[in-house]
Amino acid sequence: MRLVLIDCNSLCYAALYSTGFLQDSDGVETGVIFGFLKKILSIAYRLESNRFAFCWDSKKSYRKNRWPWYKASRKKTPEEQEAFQSAFRQFNDLRTEILPSLGFNNVFLQPGLEADDLIAIICQKEIEDIAVVSSDEDLYQLLRPNVVMWNPSKNEFITEAKVLKKYGVPASQWATVKAIAGCSSDDVPGVPGVGEKKACQYLLGTLPQGMILSRISESMKLIERNVKVVKLPYHLTERIQLCNNFPELAPWVDLCSKYGFDSLMEEEQLERYAEGMVKGKFSPPPSTRIGKGRKKGVR
Numbered sequence: 001m002r003l004v005l006i007d008c009n010s011l012c013y014a015a016l017y018s019t020g021f022l023q024d025s026d027g028v029e030t031g032v033i034f035g036f037l038k039k040i041l042s043i044a045y046r047l048e049s050n051r052f053a054f055c056w057d058s059k060k061s062y063r064k065n066r067w068p069w070y071k072a073s074r075k076k077t078p079e080e081q082e083a084f085q086s087a088f089r090q091f092n093d094l095r096t097e098i099l100p101s102l103g104f105n106n107v108f109l110q111p112g113l114e115a116d117d118l119i120a121i122i123c124q125k126e127i128e129d130i131a132v133v134s135s136d137e138d139l140y141q142l143l144r145p146n147v148v149m150w151n152p153s154k155n156e157f158i159t160e161a162k163v164l165k166k167y168g169v170p171a172s173q174w175a176t177v178k179a180i181a182g183c184s185s186d187d188v189p190g191v192p193g194v195g196e197k198k199a200c201q202y203l204l205g206t207l208p209q210g211m212i213l214s215r216i217s218e219s220m221k222l223i224e225r226n227v228k229v230v231k232l233p234y235h236l237t238e239r240i241q242l243c244n245n246f247p248e249l250a251p252w253v254d255l256c257s258k259y260g261f262d263s264l265m266e267e268e269q270l271e272r273y274a275e276g277m278v279k280g281k282f283s284p285p286p287s288t289r290i291g292k293g294r295k296k297g298v299r
Helices: 008-016 031-047 062-066 078-083 085-101 115-123 137-142 160-167 171-181 196-204 211-217 220-230 249-259 267-278
Strands: 003-007 052-055 130-133 147-151 156-158
Touching (some): 003 031, 003 115, 008 031, 008 085, 008 115, 031 085, 031 130, 031 147, 085 249, 115 130, 115 137, 137 147, 137 171, 156 160, 160 171, 171 220, 196 211, 249 267
Parallel strands (some): 003 052, 003 130, 130 147
16 A cells, blocks of 8 residues: 655644634634645545555754744744634644554654755655655655646645656756746745746756856856755755555544534534545445534534
């Protein structure tokens, strides 16, 4: 059965903007937890596996300490921090209490590191079939014959063959592509005027003589620095020991009852959870609809 690696913070933020501000009958926000668990069920059936490893970002960052401009634009204002407190509480509850209580034993966080680093270090293991669940293109560098990506927002697989066909360079060179072109989402400045297409042409040796080629040649110190930022895993990432998961039905029922997740307590969902997560037998993916809930948006 394939190993499924989850970029948890990414999945939590997706849940935050879809179901995150829904509340239980007491007015407590639980939508991130609901959206996250529902997505995990959907992923399990789509990828036909209950063998999960959950990787989380640390609040502290080695990269930010060394390069203060890294992800500088993502810094939240005090007002935003206060507004997001409930969401962050749910992130923490999922990581420290909920996932372990459901029988998932591979829940990982390393201080100073990102989920991408933990996913990358696991991908170095000799495991026959790995699926990385993320929409982050930085993870293209991890693709191998035994490693694919599943983009949950586009519902598609990304393979090293697809990357090679689209960009012309092997996935193993993707970190260098990002080091040359930069990464706007992470505030990593690349060579001015050079995007991914030109970076790929440079690596393929097909970039015409001219100003762009000269600019790249004169920017080797910048590129070498950027490689240290974008290459996965970060050099301080520690090895990870995987355990067996033992998902169970009873804790799932208790959890859904506690939070009032009515649609996840429906007979069909319980049967799917038991057959899929507990027994490892998968029927077609469940509906992604939100079931009828109680007042105040309870699912």
